Amino acid sequence: MRSDSYKNNIMHNKKRVVIAGGGPAGLTAASEVIKNADFEASVFEKSDILGGISRTVNYKGNRIDIGGHRFFSKSDEVMSWWLNVLPMESQSHPAAKFDEVMLRRSRKSRILWMRKLFDYPLKFSADTFKKLGLTRAFLMGVSYAKAMVFQIKPENNLEEFFINRFGRRLYLRFFKDYTEKVWGVPCNKISADWGAQRVKGFSITKAVLHAVRKMFDRKPKDISQKDVETSLIEEFMYPKFGPGLLWETVGKSVLARGGKIEMQSEVVKINCEAGRVKSLTVKDQDGALKDVECDYFVSSMPIVELVAKLDGIEVPQNVKQICDGLLYRDFITVGLLCSDMNLKSDIDPKKIVEDNWIYIQESDVKVGRLQIFNNWSPYMVADSKLVWMGLEYFCNEGDEIWSMTDDALKVLAEKEMLSCGVIGQNSVKDSVVIRIQKAYPAYFGRYKEFPEVRAFLDKIENLFCVGRNGQHRYNNMDHSMLSAIEAVKNMHSGSTSKDNVWSVNTQEEYHESKK
Numbered sequence: 336m337r338s339d340s341y342k343n344n345i346m347h348n349k350k351r352v353v354i355a356g357g358g359p360a361g362l363t364a365a366s367e368v369i370k371n372a373d374f375e376a377s378v379f380e381k382s383d384i385l386g387g388i389s390r391t392v393n394y395k396g397n398r399i400d401i402g403g404h405r406f407f408s409k410s411d412e413v414m415s416w417w418l419n420v421l422p423m424e425s426q427s428h429p430a431a432k433f434d435e436v437m438l439r440r441s442r443k444s445r446i447l448w449m450r451k452l453f454d455y456p457l458k459f460s461a462d463t464f465k466k467l468g469l470t471r472a473f474l475m476g477v478s479y480a481k482a483m484v485f486q487i488k489p490e491n492n493l494e495e496f497f498i499n500r501f502g503r504r505l506y507l508r509f510f511k512d513y514t515e516k517v518w519g520v521p522c523n524k525i526s527a528d529w530g531a532q533r534v535k536g537f538s539i540t541k542a543v544l545h546a547v548r549k550m551f552d553r554k555p556k557d558i559s560q561k562d563v564e565t566s567l568i569e570e571f572m573y574p575k576f577g578p579g580l581l582w583e584t585v586g587k588s589v590l591a592r593g594g595k596i597e598m599q600s601e602v603v604k605i606n607c608e609a610g611r612v613k614s615l616t617v618k619d620q621d622g623a624l625k626d627v628e629c630d631y632f633v634s635s636m637p638i639v640e641l642v643a644k645l646d647g648i649e650v651p652q653n654v655k656q657i658c659d660g661l662l663y664r665d666f667i668t669v670g671l672l673c674s675d676m677n678l679k680s681d682i683d684p685k686k687i688v689e690d691n692w693i694y695i696q697e698s699d700v701k702v703g704r705l706q707i708f709n710n711w712s713p714y715m716v717a718d719s720k721l722v723w724m725g726l727e728y729f730c731n732e733g734d735e736i737w738s739m740t741d742d743a744l745k746v747l748a749e750k751e752m753l754s755c756g757v758i759g760q761n762s763v764k765d766s767v768v769i770r771i772q773k774a775y776p777a778y779f780g781r782y783k784e785f786p787e788v789r790a791f792l793d794k795i796e797n798l799f800c801v802g803r804n805g806q807h808r809y810n811n812m813d814h815s816m817l818s819a820i821e822a823v824k825n826m827h828s829g830s831t832s833k834d835n836v837w838s839v840n841t842q843e844e845y846h847e848s849k850k
Contacts, residue, residue, distance in 0.1 A: 349373055349374055349375045350373060350374045350375070350630040350631065350826070351374075351375055351377070351628060351629050351630045351631070352364070352365075352368045352374055352375065352376045352377070352629065352630065352631045352632075352633060352823075352826065353376075353377050353379070353602075353615050353627055353629040353631070353632050353633070354368075354376060354377065354378045354379070354632075354633040354635070355379055355602045355615070355632070355633070355634045355635060355636045356378075356379075356380060356387065356634070356635030356636055356802065356805070357378050357379075357380030357382075357385045357386070357387065357582075357586065357596060357598070358385075358386060358387020358388065358389060358582075358635055358802060358815070359386070359387060359389050359582065359802065359812045359815045359816050359819075360387075360633075360635040360801040360802030360803075360805060360815040360816065360818060360819040361378055361380070361387075361633065361635045361801075361802070361819070362378065362385065362386075362582055362585045362586060362589065363416075363585075363815075363816040363819040363820060364376070364633045364635075364801060364819035364820075364822060364823055365378050365589045365594050365596070366585055366588065366589055366594075367819065367820055367823040367824075368594070368823050368826070369589065369592050369593060369594050371827050374826070374827070375593065375594070375595075376589070376594045376595070377594070377595040377596075377597070377627065378589070378594070378595065378596045378597070379597050379600040379601065379602055379615075379617050379627075380596065380597070380598050380599075380600065381599065381600065381601035381602075382598070382599065383598055383599050384579070384598075385579070385582045385583055385585075385586045385596075385598075386578060386579045386582035386583070387582075387635075387802075388401050388402055388771060388774055388803070389401070389402075389404055389578040389579070389581075389582060389812055390578070390579045390582065391576060391577030391578055391579025391580065392579075392769050394670060394767045395717060395765070396717030397670065397672060397708070397715065397716055397717050397723050398576055398577045398579075398708065398714075398715040398716075399577075399668055399670050399708065399725055399767075399769060400577045400578055400706065400708065400711060400715070400725070401666075401668060401769065401771055401774075402666070402727070402771075402774070403691065403692055403704075403706050403711070404573075404578040404812055405442065405571040405573070405691075406437065406571055406572035406573055406574070406578075406581075406812075407570075407571040407572065407813075408813035410813055410817060412817070412820065413813040413816055413817060414572075416816065417437065417572065417581065418437065418572075420581055420584050420585055420588070421435055421436055421437045421574055421580065421581055421584060422436055422437065423436065423437045423438075423439065423572070424436040424437065424438055424439070424575070434575060434576070435575070435580065435584055436574075436575050437572040437573065437574060437575070438572070438573050438574075438575055438712055439570060439572060439573075440570065440571055440572070440573045440691075440710075440711065440712070441569065441570055441689070442569050442570060442571055442691060443689050443690045443691060443710075444690055444691055444692050444693065444694065445688075445690055445693050445694070446509055446513075446693070446694045446696050447693050447694065447695050447696060447697060447705075447755060448508060448509065448696040448697065449466075449697075450697070450755060450756050451466045452678070452688070452690075452693070453466060453467075453509070455509075455694060457505070457509065474504055475502065475504045475505050475508070478502035478503050478504035478505065479501060479502035479504075479505060480502075481502065482498055482499055482500070482501070482502040482503065483502075486499050487499055490527040490530075491527065492522065492523045492524065492525060492526065492527055493514065493522045493523070493525040493526065493527055493529055493530050493778070494506070494511075494521070494522035494523040494525075495523075495527065496527040496529075496530035496531070497510050497511075497514075497522065497530065500530075508696070509696060510522075510696075512696050512697070512698050513694050513695065513696050513703060513704070516695075516701070516703040516729055517664065517703055517729045517775070518664060518729070518775075518777065518778075518779070519664060519729065519730070519731060519734075520779055524779055525778050525779050526778040526779060526782055526783060528778055528782075529778040529809065532778075532808065532809050532840070533809060573711055573712055574712075575712055575714050576712070576714055576715070577711070577712065577715060578812070597617070597619065598620070599619065599620035600617050600618065600619045600620065601617065601618050602615045602616070602617055602636065602644065603616050603617065603618045603624070603644065604616035604644050604646050605632065605641070605644045605645050605646060606626070606646050606647055607645060607646065607647040607648040607795065608647055610648070610794065610795060610796055611795065611796050611797050612629060612631075612632040612795060612797055612798055613628065613629075613647075614626045614627055614628045614629060615627045615629060615632065629797075630797060631797045631798075631799065631826050632797060632798050632799070633799050633801055633819070633822060634798065634799070634800050634801070634805050635800075635801050635802035635803075635804060635805040635815075635819075636804060636805065637663070637773050637776075637804040637805075637807075638658065638661060638776075638788060638792075638800070638804070638805070638806075638807045639658045639659075639661050641792075641800070641805075642654060642655070642658045642788070642792075643658070648795070650791070651791060653784075653787055654787060654788050654791045656781075657781045657784045657785065657787055657788050658788060659781075660780045660781030660784075661776070661777070661780055661781060661782065661785070661788075661807060662777035662779060662780035662782075663731075663772075663773040663774070663775060663776055663777055663804075664729050664730070664731065664774060664775040664777055665729075665730050665731055665732045665737060665770070665771065665772050665773065665774055666727065666728070666729060666730070666770075666771040666774035666775065667727070667728040667730060667736065667737070667744065667768060667769065667770050667771070668706075668725045668726065668727055668728075668768075668769045668771075669725070669726040669728065669744050669745060669747075669748035669766060669767070669768050669769075670723065670724070670725050670726075670766060670767045670768075670769070671723075671724045671725075671726065671745075671748055671749065671752065671758075671763050671765075671766050672721055672722075672723055672724075672763070672764045672765040672766065673721065673722045673723075673724065673758050673762045673763055673764060674721060674722070674762045674764060675687070675722060675758075675759070675762055676688075676707075676722045676724070676757055676758050676762070677756055677757060677758060677759055678690075678693075678756075678757055687707065687709070687710075687722055688707070688710075689710055690707055690710060691706065691707065691710050691711055692704055692705060692706045692707070693705045693707075695755070697755060699754070700751040700754060700755060701728060701736060701747070701751065702726045702727065702728060702748065702751050702752075702755075703727050703728065703729050704726075704727040705724060705725070705726055705727070705752075705757065706724065706725035706726075706727070707722065707723075707724055708723040708724065708725060709722060709723055721764065724752075724757075726748045726751070726752070728744070729775075732772060737770070741768040744768050745766040745768065748766065749763050749766070773804055775809060776803060776804060776807040776808060776809060778809070782807070785807055788807075789837065793833045796831050797831075799822035799825070799826075799833065799836060800833075800836070801815065801818040801819045801822050801836065802815040802818060802819065803815055805818075806818060806837065808840065810839075810840055811840075814839050814840035817839040817840075818836050818837075818839045818840075821835045821836045821839060822836045
């Protein structure tokens with residue numbers, strides 16, 4: 336039998352990968368790293384829960400999906416990755432694993448404007464014309480036609496991006512208020528890159544063509560929906576108990592395969608030597624510090640924190656200044672447990688609407704979006720007779736909304752749902768407030784200068800930046816995963832290039848329009 340010292344020597348000869356962050360990017364990196372027997376992975380997560388913004392918060396058996404996560408990707412690699420962790424409910428699987436499955440869900444989202452619900456994407460239907468009125472609908476059509484002929488070139492900001500694709504009137508009615516709630520600044524102050532990141536190839540023309548094709552297409556639906564613009568997909572996969580189920584399962588798998596995960600442990604200093612990361616100083620939940628040596632460092636922490644924690648390497652003054660000007664939006668979800676809601680299904684008026692979420696395009700309320708968790712998965716709600724909703728407020732840490740007490744936020748949420756006609760008096764039975772910092776990397780401030788920061792970080796040979804905050808890019812979950820997968824491929828092959836890692840979510844087939 337081999338001695339423990341022999342085993343320790345074997346472990347010591349492995350390439351050590353240290354990962355900051357236990358969200359989708361960090362856990363994907365860890366899972367991929369340990370597929371190679373010559374590598375070991377250690378994850379340090381500063382919170383007490385895995386999943387990052389893709390976590391699931393459990394409040395008295397009622398589950399909150401932070402931000403809403405459709406499990407759908409144009410990447411076959413990611414789709415297979417998910418299903419390898421959680422099989423589809425229709426597939427055979429051990430009885431003991433029945434709770435660890437993916438459900439197949441229908442997607443529906445609409446816009447609340449003038450206290451009326453409009454399809455998103457907007458449909459040219461009798462119902463739409465009735466709600467808009469013929470005059471308003473006609474003027475919107477003229478505005479759209481004008482935009483198609485007289486394109487604004489170049490697109491200097493997000494407002495021009497939207498007008499080029501939808502016309503000024505549609506932009507003002509169905510995009511402006513919600514988008515400005517999300518970011519807290521006018522659309523003409525936001526880089527057009529955000530539109531390129533989120534809306535990309537979607538247009539009214541594509542929505543119409545998709546609707547026409549549906550009328551004549553009688554083939555069974557394929558969950559991959561490869562030929563469908565992502566904004567128009569009608570089905571997606573969803574973990575039975577929310578996205579956190581997947582990442583908790585991945586975490587267990589990483590541990591079972593020899594990886595390490597330390598919770599409530601924060602990387603507080605990144606020790607560099609000769610242009611490489613030599614070790615990380617980590618503070619555990621008791622405040623104790625330890626140095627952890629590494630051959631590779633994978634960072635999903637916010638770029639501003641990453642740069643601030645670098646030690647032993649000279650950070651150029653321009654990089655420091657740009658990082659000081661990189662901004663974020665924070666995020667609050669107010670969960671409301673209600674006896675019923677006033678918004679009813681068009682199919683069965685006795686049931687609530689089928690929407691997964693509703694964009695609130697009303698300027699007289701602060702709420703930006705409403706999720707209905709019953710429609711994500713019936714298992715998200717402890718009592719199926721009740722309606723479990725999540726009201727999303729976008730803010731900056733320290734501003735008026737963020738500074739409100741939890742009790743004040745609960746009162747505001749109920750008041751706004753009453754005002755919008757979503758619920759009736761005395762229907763709220765319980766409520767909870769969840770706060771998320773640095774949820775959305777902002778596309779304003781000194782964002783345009785970000786390539787200078789990337790160029791500096793790319794020179795640190797064994798550093799790989801992955802994920803939404805790790806790349807200061809509004810990535811979706813699958814894009815965050817792909818950035819990690821590409822980074823690990825480079826480690827396994829010995830490549831020091833970072834181009835493939837940064838190029839994820841810049842290609843047309845990855846387009847997404849979720850928010």
